[in-house]
Amino acid sequence: xxxxxxxxxxxxxxxxxxxxxxxxxxxxxxxxxxxxxxxxxxxxxxxxxxxxxxxxxxxxxxxxxxxxxxxxxxxxxxxxxxxxxxxxxxxxxxxxxxxxxxxxxxxxxxxxxxxxxxxxxxxxxxxxxxxxxxxxxxxxxxxxxxxxxxxxxxxxxxxxxxxxxxxxxxxxxxxxxxxxxxxxxxxxxxxxxxxxxxxxxxxxxxxxxxxxxxxxxxxxxxxxxxxxxxxxxxxxxxxxxx
Amino acid sequence: xxxxxxxxxxxxxxxxxxxxxxxxxxxxxxxxxxxxxxxxxxxxxxxxxxxxxxxxxxxxxxxxxxxxxxxxxxxxxxxxxxxxxxxxxxxxxxxxxxxxxxxxxxxxxxxxxxxxxxxxxxxxxxxxxxxxxxxxxxxxxxxxxxxxxxxxxxxxxxxxxxxxxxxxxxxxxxxxxxxxxxxxxxxxxxxxxxxxxxxxxxxxxxxxxxxxxxxxxxxxxxxxxxxxxxxxxxxxxxxxxxxxxxxxxxxxxxxxxxxxxxxxxxxxxxxxxxxxxxxxxxxxxxxxxxxxxxxxxxxxxxxxxxxxxxxxxxxxxxxxxxxxxxxxxxxxxxxxxxxxxxxxxxxxxxxxxxxxxxxxxxxxxxxxxxxxxxxxxxxxxxxxxxxxxxxxxxxxxxxxxxxxxxxxxxxxxxxxxxxxxxxxxxxxxxxxxxxxxxxxxxxxxxxxxxxxxxxxxxxxxxxxxxxxxxxxxxxxxxxxxxxxxxxxxxxxxxxxxxxxxxxxxxxxxxxxxxxxxxxxxxxxxxxxxxxxxxxxxxxxxxxxxxxxxxxxxxxxxxxxxxxxxxxxxxxxxxxxxxxx
Numbered sequence: 085x086x087x088x089x090x091x092x093x094x095x096x097x098x099x100x101x102x103x104x105x106x107x108x109x110x111x112x113x114x115x116x117x118x119x120x121x122x123x124x125x126x127x128x129x130x131x132x133x134x135x136x137x138x139x140x141x142x143x144x145x146x147x148x149x150x151x152x153x154x155x156x157x158x159x160x161x162x163x164x165x166x167x168x169x170x171x172x173x174x175x176x177x178x179x180x181x182x183x184x185x186x187x188x189x190x191x192x193x194x195x196x197x198x199x200x201x202x203x204x205x206x207x208x209x210x211x212x213x214x215x216x217x218x219x220x221x222x223x224x225x226x227x228x229x230x231x232x233x234x235x236x237x238x239x240x241x242x243x244x245x246x247x248x249x250x251x252x253x254x255x256x257x258x259x260x261x262x263x264x265x266x267x268x269x270x271x272x273x274x275x276x277x278x279x280x281x282x283x284x285x286x287x288x289x290x291x292x293x294x295x296x297x298x299x300x301x302x303x304x305x306x307x308x309x310x311x312x313x314x315x316x317x318x319x320x321x322x323x324x325x326x
Numbered sequence: 327x328x329x330x331x332x333x334x335x336x337x338x339x340x341x342x343x344x345x346x347x348x349x350x351x352x353x354x355x356x357x358x359x360x361x362x363x364x365x366x367x368x369x370x371x372x373x374x375x376x377x378x379x380x381x382x383x384x385x386x387x388x389x390x391x392x393x394x395x396x397x398x399x400x401x402x403x404x405x406x407x408x409x410x411x412x413x414x415x416x417x418x419x420x421x422x423x424x425x426x427x428x429x430x431x432x433x434x435x436x437x438x439x440x441x442x443x444x445x446x447x448x449x450x451x452x453x454x455x456x457x458x459x460x461x462x463x464x465x466x467x468x469x470x471x472x473x474x475x476x477x478x479x480x481x482x483x484x485x486x487x488x489x490x491x492x493x494x495x496x497x498x499x500x501x502x503x504x505x506x507x508x509x510x511x512x513x514x515x516x517x518x519x520x521x522x523x524x525x526x527x528x529x530x531x532x533x534x535x536x537x538x539x540x541x542x543x544x545x546x547x548x549x550x551x552x553x554x555x556x557x558x559x560x561x562x563x564x565x566x567x568x569x570x571x572x573x574x575x576x577x578x579x580x581x582x583x584x585x586x587x588x589x590x591x592x593x594x595x596x597x598x599x600x601x602x603x604x605x606x607x608x609x610x611x612x613x614x615x616x617x618x619x620x621x622x623x624x625x626x627x628x629x630x631x632x633x634x635x636x637x638x639x640x641x642x643x644x645x646x647x648x649x650x651x652x653x654x655x656x657x658x659x660x661x662x663x664x665x666x667x668x669x670x671x672x673x674x675x676x677x678x679x680x681x682x683x684x685x686x687x688x689x690x691x692x693x694x695x696x697x698x699x700x701x702x703x704x705x706x707x708x709x710x711x712x713x714x715x716x717x718x719x720x721x722x723x724x725x726x727x728x729x730x731x732x733x734x735x736x737x738x739x740x741x742x743x744x745x746x747x748x749x750x751x752x753x754x755x756x757x758x759x760x761x762x763x764x765x766x767x768x769x770x771x772x773x774x775x776x777x778x779x780x781x782x783x784x785x786x787x788x789x790x791x792x793x794x795x796x797x798x799x800x801x802x803x804x805x806x807x808x809x810x811x812x813x814x815x816x817x818x819x820x821x822x823x824x825x826x827x828x829x830x831x832x833x834x835x836x837x838x839x840x841x842x843x844x845x846x847x848x849x850x851x852x853x854x855x856x857x858x859x860x861x862x863x864x865x866x867x868x869x870x871x872x873x874x875x876x877x878x879x880x881x882x883x884x885x886x887x888x889x890x891x892x893x894x895x896x897x898x899x900x901x902x903x904x905x906x
Contacts, residue, residue, distance in 0.1 A: 132904070141816060142900035161895075162820040169818020180813045180903070184708070184733040185726065189716070196722045197818045225707070241817060 088280050089115040089138055094147035096133050107133040109303040120281040122294035129300040131284035132253050139172050139251045140164035169197045173242030177254035179234040181226040187237045188222035194244045212240040232263030239270055252283040335622035345591050348798050350631045352587055352791055356580040357635025357670040363573035365643035366566045368661035373654035374562050378490040384440040384525035385534045387491055387553040388541050396522040404537045407527040409439035415517035418476045427500040432510025440525035442504055447485030451506045454484035460494040460652045461501030462486045476516035491558040494565050494653050568777055568858055569646055575854050576784045579747050581677050586740040587795040588678055589685040594802040596689035603690055613690040624682040632671035709735040723826035731831040745839035748792040749875050753847020755781045756867035764865045796886040804890040811894045812902035821895035828891040832883050840879035844872050
């Protein structure tokens with residue numbers, strides 16, 4: 085498999101009230117095309133920061149981010165936006181749907197941005213929502229959907245343009261156990277269709293479903309191991325309970 | 327409990343100084359126009375009183391057809407002092423623009439009652455002529471200039487003077503001048519409509535209307551006229567009337583804009599403080615008490631605004647009353663009537679309290695649990711307009727922005743109303759200018775020169791208020807939607823597209839509102855024209871001028887919203903979503 089994503093000596097320092105706080109220190113990470121990578125670690129270890137940097141949502145303090153052979157950390161905001169809309173889908177822990185748009189309209193948005201005709205975008209959005217089991221909720225406002233339903237809409241939005249990379253920041257974190265299981269199943273389906281997944285999680289089941297688990301501690305890669313599908317997961321720390 | 331609510335209200339004011347300042351600015355401007363409208367009529371009273379005293383003014387002036395009839399009135403019941411009857415006639419003055427009729431009085435020495443009060447030169451005509459001061463100003467004539475009357479009678483201007491019964495030229499038309507009796511006799515063959523005026527002073531000045539009525543009752547019907555001192559004062563102060571009318575019109579517009587903007591600001595605050603309101607309710611405040619906190623805030627701000635507005639209005643009124651003083655001695659004075667403060671305060675508070683109460687009463691009735699858990703109010707169901715926009719083939723930025731703007735139906739309507747009224751004020755000003763421009767060249771307008779200046783100044787103030795309010799509302803929108811902007815960037819909107827989601831819906835709203843402002847402005851102008859006693863069809867601004875209103879409005883809206891739009895475009899997604 086070729087590398088889809090690569091970070092080289094990646095670092096991020098936040099300035100909190102005049103005091104510099106290192107969130108990420110010298111992270112070298114390679115994610116191959118079609119791989120499912122889970123990023124784990126305790127709260128504050130830099131998982132979200134890493135995801136934000138690789139998705140071009142934030143700028144590193146030092147180091148490089150390469151996506152499909154192209155360095156992206158120095159791209160303009162406009163170029164990054166164009167890259168994200170076609171090639172990177174992002175799923176948040178708390179869904180982050182646009183509250184004034186219906187579920188359908190939320191899913192249509194990335195399609196319309198890539199120039200898909202309005203009618204075709206509507207058709208595809210409905211198809212995606214149906215595939216994710218909420219075809220009947222297309223016209224509902226996000227506030228009228230349950231947490232699990234909102235996360236499905238968010239997932240549909242992230243998958244709409246069939247991006248090469250789907251980045252998820254605790255995508256099952258805000259859900260109950262049963263719903264989290266369902267969302268994980270949907271993510272695995274996407275992976276099964278060849279999409280690359282990079283998910284930050286505390287959920288042992290997500291980690292167990294991944295090809296590889298990268299563990300962070302204090303902003304550094306503490307452990308990076310490929311999982312054997314035939315053997316139970318053994319993590320280098322105790323995952324937080326669901 | 328009430329003291330707790332007051333403490334909460336003051337804490338709300340302190341933590342939102344910009345919004346509080348904007349509310350005070352808006353309400354103070356409205357209060358200032360209320361006070362100006364009331365004070366401007368009173369500011370000329372003192373100078374008129376001085377002029378009346380200096381002229382030894384008449385309590386009743388009677389104009390009768392013959393000298394005999396005039397002399398008979400000197401001994402009318404109630405009269406304690408009378409001047410010798412003075413003959414008047416209309417004579418044409420030859421000017422470069424053609425004949426100008428003047429009403430000339432023939433004096434035999436200085437009249438005992440109602441004597442012209444000198445402004446420049448002398449008030450005694452001798453062999454020359456004394457012109458009423460505002461007439462001399464309008465004709466651009468001064469002491470020493472020579473005038474030629476019908477029959478080629480030439481007279482040198484020896485002075486200018488004023489009288490308490492003569493209003494400013496050209497509202498008092500024909501203009502007034504004084505000559506001595508021999509000159510009057512020289513002009514008599516070229517004169518017209520000769521009559522006699524007798525100035526009377528009464529034992530009881532308050533009885534002037536009654537005495538005037540009695541005089542007319544003893545004269546042949548239609549042959550005579552009278553003027554009481556009360557009528558003289560009203561006539562002299564009438565220059566303030568157009569100003570009062572315009573100020574009243576702008577007061578209504580400003581109060582409507584204040585209503586709209588305050589409703590938006592308070593409504594946005596109630597939404598933003600969703601969780602805090604939930605917590606207040608959780609500790610035992612009723613929804614009505616929460617409403618009361620907002621109402622107390624608005625009342626405090628309204629009281630501050632009323633005092634500021636009263637101060638500004640009382641200080642500016644003498645400046646606006648200057649046109650009246652052209653026919654008087656002394657300068658307009660400050661009336662600073664406390665009743666005017668009360669009137670302004672009542673009006674401003676009524677608007678603020680109503681606007682606040684209407685915008686908060688529905689936003690404080692929600693589930694406490696939801697407020698505390700979610701911290702954000704659920705967006706309202708999409709309005710019919712939002713649903714319509716959803717099916718229109720709009721670009722992504724405009725579609726997303728418009729649906730968000732229209733989701734707050736009340737806010738969109740209030741904002742459109744405020745923009746429309748501001749545009750209407752400009753349509754009004756343009757029509758007034760067109761009307762002034764349509765006057766034939768050389769014809770002196772009876773519109774006080776201060777009137778257009780006042781209208782343009784008020785338009786400027788309104789514009790400033792509209793832009794500031796729009797900026798504040800757009801900044802509020804930015805704060806409310808910061809997370810959404812982060813999400814939009816995440817799904818692939820470029821910074822320019824993000825900015826466009828904020829600017830384009832406001833621009834779209836401005837197009838609709840400013841097009842509506844044209845008929846609203848025309849209606850306002852026609853109503854004011856009719857109220858001012860204008861007859862015939864008023865001259866309206868030509869269409870090319872009117873088209874400028876929507877164009878300029880949209881441009882201004884784009885400029886005002888571009889500041890928060892740039893902030894939205896530059897916001898770091900990671901920061902925004904991390905804060906959430």
